[in-house]
Amino acid sequence: MSTTMTPVKARRSTTEKEQETPAWKKRLTSDNAARVAALLSFFLFWVLMSALFERVPGPIEVVQRLVEEFQRGEVFGNFGMTLYRFGVGVALATVVGIAVGVIMGLSQLGRAFFESPVLVGLSIPAIIWSFLTVMWFGFGDLSPIITTFLTSVPFVIVNVAQGVRGVSRDLRDMSTTYNVPFSRRVRDLVLPAVTGYVAAGVRFAIIIGWNGVLLAEWFGGGGGVGYRARWWYDANRFGGFAAWVVLFVGFIVLLDRFVLDRVIQRAFRWRDASA
Amino acid sequence: MAVLTIKNLAKTFNVGTPKASRVLDDISFDVRGGTFVSIVGPSGCGKSTLLNIISGVEEHTSGDISLTSDSGGPARMGYVFQDPRLLPWRSVMKNMMYVQNDRSEETVARARKYLDMVGLAKNADFFPGQLSGGMQQRVGIARAFAVEPDLLLMDEPFSHLDAITARGLRAQLQDIWAQSKKTVVFVTHDVVEAVELSDRIIVLQPGGRIYEDITIDLPRPRRQTDPTVATLQAEVLGRLEAMKTLSRTAAA
CATH class of the missing domain: 1.20.5 (Single alpha-helices involved in coiled-coils or other helix-helix interfaces)
Structure with missing residues (x-):
């Protein structure tokens, strides 16, 4: 009796597949x-x-309005003003957010103390903070800076606290056994372990914070991107309004892709190291 | 002089709850300076818990522990865990320095010396992820010796490694220990390993009590293939088998 052998096709390697595509x-x-x-x-x-x-307004109209704003000399001054307020607000939120987040993550008492204020902070929208800060601080740099700070800091705190609570128990025990000082534990163990959470928190801070800065400028006047956007809105010319929004959103996207992304990649370069 | 003295130590988990379970009961022994003591016993007899209590990671329920230091200051401890427990985002050298008290040139030189002794001087700038499991464990061993501990604790440090790597590391550990003469408390479930490395073996039985305290009086360096080592290993294994039979009978 004879049997027929069905030829089995050899499976291709990933390199072969790659070369054939x-x-x-x-x-x-x-x-x-x-x-x-x-x-x-x-x-x-x-x-x-x-x-x-x-x-x-279509893209062409928006670009035309943007060119007009450039020609009037409105862009650099107002954009720089907003950037300064936004930068200071986000930087403050990052520093305070990391400090409070680390305390909440490491200490039961710290968590009990900060939990409610952070929850309240998370539930208040940017528009409410912008009204309040304009009432409290008037039409200067302070209202947009504080609004940016207040809207974004709870997100940094929550992310960092979550990251700190997730720090490896094994590594914490190892540090306890060797009596590693607290400051060194924070610097060499906790902060690097929560880098991803800090990055996520700062991303949130940027995304939420720009709402805050624009709203405070919108209501508080005194120049800036929000102020110019409102100027065009009040003039019933939506092309100008959209031009400023596109300009700022474009900037945030570029900042995220070309700065934050690269900083994160650098912070995690140890992950690429493998045996 | 005794570096470590333990008297009537007991540990109960979930004290005061229906889930309360006693894992260590009436443990008393001391460890003289410069000796290598192994604690062996079946899984769940409380070996690692005892080590964690000595290190301060875990608290004991009753009894006394005292540690003394030659320097007169607080006793310094080193700990080699089952897994290397290295900071993955710091280089090998920075991991060595993470646990050091100071950053003096002398301390850096000492860290380099121990890295060299485990054959990893060239890898000082590598991240742990760039090393194999065995190499990472060698860093863990070098780190523990480099703090110049009064007491070095080792919790089944070779149990996660393949047999050949483990054998190489055991030989390396014997060499380093022979040079440094540190006081070591070594936890293992492997009697063969315990006989090869130790001056003394403390056998824990299920329920967390000391079953036997055996002195190993054999010349060093020892290798598993030495007939005298093999004979003693067989004898200790026999005693452990007897203990297991006794425990099973008692349980029945």
Whole structure:
């Protein structure tokens, strides 16, 4: 009796698969292609909406208004003003947020003390803080700075506290056994362990904080991106309003992609090290 | 002089609750300076808990522990864990320095000396993730010796390694110990390993009581293949088997 052997096809290695995939297919299925596709989709949606609705300014009108603002010399002064207020507010939120988050993560007493204020802070929206700070501090730099700080600091605290609570028990026990001083434990064990949580907290601070700064400028006047956006809004010219929003959102996106992303990659370079 | 003295030590988990369980009961022994003492026993007899109590990570329920130091100051301890417990985001050298009291040149030189003794001087700037499991454990051993401890605790440091790496590290440990003559309390479930390394073996039985205290009077360096070592290993194994039988009978 004879048997028929079905030939078994040898399985290909990942290297072979990689070599067989054409370059155009690799490019089309890359992460960068997905990002470009998302941007293009958003842009097409914007064009479509502006074509359908008269009160939605299209990209060309927005660019025209932005050029006008540049020509009037309004951009650098106002943008710089907002950036200063935003930067100081986020920096303060980061420093205070890390300190309070570490205390909440390490100490039961600290957690009990800060838990309620942080919860209240999380539940108050940026618009309420902007009203309050304008009432308290008037039309200067202080209202937008404090609004940015107050809206973003609870998010940094919550993220950092969560990270500190997650620090490896084994490494903490090792530090206890060797009597490692508290300051060194915070610097060499706790802070590096919570870097990811700090980064997530700062990201939140930036995303939430810019709402705060723009709203405080919107209501408090005294110059800045929020002030100029309101100026165009009051003039019933939505192209100018949108131009300022696009400018600031664009800046936040670039800041996130080219600064924060790289800082995070550098902080986690030890993860890329493998045997 | 005794570096470590333990008297009537007991440990009960979940005291005052229905889940209360006594893991160590009436433990008393002392460890003289410069000796290598192993604690052996079956899983769950409280070996690691005892080590954690000595190190201060765990609190004891009753009894006394005292540690003395040659310097007159507080006793310094080193601890080699089952896993290396290195900070993954710090280089090997920074891990060595993390547990040191000071950053003097002398301390740095000592850290380098012990790294060199475990054959990792060239890897001082590597991150732990760039080393194999065995190499990471060698860093853990070098770190523990480099603090110049009055008492060095080791909790089954070779149990996660393959047999060949473990054998190499045991030989290395014997060499370093012979040079430094530190006082060591070594926890293991491996009797063969205990006989090879120790001056004395304390056998814990289920329920956390001391069953036997055995003196190992054999010349060093020892290797598992030495006939005298093998004979003693067989004898100690026999005693442990007898203990297990006795425990099973008592339980029945």
